[in-house]
Amino acid sequence: MLNQSIANSVVSTNATHTVPSPAVPSPAANPFAEITGHAGLIASEFSYKKDEEIYGEDEPAEYVYQVISGAVRSYKLLSDGRRQIGAFHLPGDVFGLEFGSVHRLAAEAIIDTTVRLVKRRSLEQAAGTDVTVARKLWTMTAHDLRHAEDHMLLLGRKTAMERVATFLLEMDRRLAVAGMMALPMCRRDIGDYLGLTLETVSRALSQLHSQGVLGFSGARQIVLRNRQRLRSMDA
Amino acid sequence: MLNQSIANSVVSTNATHTVPSPAVPSPAANPFAEITGHAGLIASEFSYKKDEEIYGEDEPAEYVYQVISGAVRSYKLLSDGRRQIGAFHLPGDVFGLEFGSVHRLAAEAIIDTTVRLVKRRSLEQAAGTDVTVARKLWTMTAHDLRHAEDHMLLLGRKTAMERVATFLLEMDRRLAVAGMMALPMCRRDIGDYLGLTLETVSRALSQLHSQGVLGFSGARQIVLRNRQRLRSMDA
DNA sequence: CGCGCCTTTGACGGCTCTCAACTTTCGTGG
DNA sequence: CCACGAAAGTTGAGAGCCGTCAAAGGCGCG
Structure with missing residues (x-):
């Protein structure tokens, strides 16, 4: 349920697990x-x-x-x-x-x-x-x-969903390329960053996916489809 | 249940709500x-x-x-x-x-x-x-x-009890005079500092009191009776 | 001295964690 | 290039810690 949900024609398939950001800023x-x-x-x-x-x-x-x-x-x-x-x-x-x-x-x-x-x-x-x-x-x-x-x-003070929304917006800002982000870290890392368990992170992401707020292309390749909605969830 | 539990002969009764720390360090x-x-x-x-x-x-x-x-x-x-x-x-x-x-x-x-x-x-x-x-x-x-x-x-990552233990040790270090601390802040402030509700803070303090870890002389005058125990609770 | 805020305490509910099973992905080697 | 195994991720069921709501008591300030 978490795959093939993106028309990701722009994304090279071998980009997994590398962070394709601009190497170092000017x-x-x-x-x-x-x-x-x-x-x-x-x-x-x-x-x-x-x-x-x-x-x-x-x-x-x-x-x-x-x-x-x-x-x-x-x-x-x-x-x-x-x-x-x-x-x-x-x-x-x-x-x-x-x-x-x-x-x-x-x-x-x-x-x-x-x-x-x-x-x-x-x-x-x-x-x-x-x-x-x-x-x-x-x-x-x-x-x-x-x-x-x-x-x-x-x-x-934030709820689990708010934390995940904040996280996605932060990562989108910091490492999105062509509207897509390739997360280098696993669900456990995200959980330990947000003060949650990996399962709670996964559930929040699944919920956002089912609501169409984001799309997956592999568990760590994420496209934000509705940043405005995400911002409103981030409290 | 929260008062008269301290043989506080050293504490002047009018000290409430003032922070009796050394005015300014050397x-x-x-x-x-x-x-x-x-x-x-x-x-x-x-x-x-x-x-x-x-x-x-x-x-x-x-x-x-x-x-x-x-x-x-x-x-x-x-x-x-x-x-x-x-x-x-x-x-x-x-x-x-x-x-x-x-x-x-x-x-x-x-x-x-x-x-x-x-x-x-x-x-x-x-x-x-x-x-x-x-x-x-x-x-x-x-x-x-x-x-x-x-x-x-x-x-x-800390539990409610661990947070309160950490808080007490921090305040003890920062504003204890003659082994007693006069907290300037209310339970709600403590809760908002620790990411808890005021009720949870109150319950944790009551539990520590009933265990003899601390003594009260008014809700905001606290004596730590067992710092070692408190340190072991702070994870 | 009395009113009002602060604190405590209880009952209950829910959000998140825990435990578990299953699925998918990914790295490795044939 | 495909097969395999291990790691990562998802999903479900149930429990528990803490939050919410409520009420009573205590303390402090005017």
């Missing part, structure tokens, strides 16, 4: 380039396989990362294994930037992922002499804070 | 003093009555505030009135600091409150020339982010 809008360019910092690249850990919670924060391709989840765990994903990082996003010396959340590659990275101490040092770097660090942290504030509202 | 630990002292900024004072709005959501962010006395809640609203309190601000805390030009959350005085305030543009300007100020702004935003990340885990 240099002008790229905070990493701004910083490294400005301060003459050395940026390396590194790749991680699907589900590979990039760093652990409370691990020393040695590097700051930018997603080049792939996708990353940042999360916290409770002692019994309950997980809260705080953010998904998609191509162009910077993650792992900490004020202190340790990572407050763990990070894992959701799919095969390549990142650019610079040493945190280099950034700190540059910020100590260059106010534009210092300001950029503030900007990036402030951006994360804004997202966290919105997400607290979602987690504390 | 200048060395005071971010506001650090900044204003460093940059020669002008700080004014202002007072708000109980439940008075300090600023609204999406209002221009003209000032940055520091609580001198009293208590403040920062929150977001959904269109139908559901509210998520993102943080409580107690004496010494800085709030209302935004990277952009508008406030992402509204702020209200929980009880009669006096604040110190400086113009945001003054800070921005100072940060443009002084890296220590720029760094301080980053520090404060990073601190808020850390709290928001912890709170997302609470809202997304």
Whole structure:
């Protein structure tokens, strides 16, 4: 019931599980380039396989990362294994930037992922002499804070359907290409991001599908057919 | 059932509804003093009555505030009135600091409150020339982010009892005097902070009381009698 | 001293979780 | 290119935690 519901002539069938977003935004809008360019910092690249850990919670924060391709989840765990994903990082996003010396959340590659990275101490040092770097660090942290504030509202007060609607609109904004989005993450990841179980996420998506609000082309290829309706559900 | 359960000989009875914390931490630990002292900024004072709005959501962010006395809640609203309190601000805390030009959350005085305030543009300007100020702004935003990340885990994954336990330990740490805390906020505020209803908060507190984990002296005067037990409940 | 807000407590219902079975998709290898 | 097995996703039934509605009690402020 979840397939063949899209006239997806525009979508290449081998696009599954890759995030086809524009690799990295233009240099002008790229905070990493701004910083490294400005301060003459050395940026390396590194790749991680699907589900590979990039760093652990409370691990020393040695590097700051930018997603080049792939996708990353940042999360916290409770002692019994309950997980809260705080953010998904998609191509162009910077993650792992900490004020202190340790990572407050763990990070894992959701799919095969390549990142650019610079040493945190280099950034700190540059910020100590260059106010534009210092300001950029503030900007990036402030951006994360804004997202966290919105997400607290979602987690504390929205219904399951509202959470899923919010999620779809966020992902649509961040990774839709030609009106379609290829989700890199599984239902469990979505649930742990939204404070729900994977079953509840699945049921909400099925309901939206049956109402014609969205179309599937494989469980992770989604087309939004009625964004206005979705926005009205997002409370 | 909620009163006279404490041998509170140390607590003056007229302490209700005032937050008896140390007015403002030592200048060395005071971010506001650090900044204003460093940059020669002008700080004014202002007072708000109980439940008075300090600023609204999406209002221009003209000032940055520091609580001198009293208590403040920062929150977001959904269109139908559901509210998520993102943080409580107690004496010494800085709030209302935004990277952009508008406030992402509204702020209200929980009880009669006096604040110190400086113009945001003054800070921005100072940060443009002084890296220590720029760094301080980053520090404060990073601190808020850390709290928001912890709170997302609470809202997304903790049970009602775990949330209340976490809340009690947080308030104990932040405003306990002589082993007792005088909560400035009502049950509804606590519920809106924890993503619960006021009734659920009340039931959890009653249960902790009946288990001897805490003692009451009026609904808002609480003594923690078994912090270890509470920590084990907070997951 | 008394009114009104805050808090507590109870009964009940429902939204989401849990547990389970089935289906589909996807990666792998023949 | 197809077959196979495992992982991911869907769907159903039932339970439980927390929310809703309601009422009574307590405390604080005027």
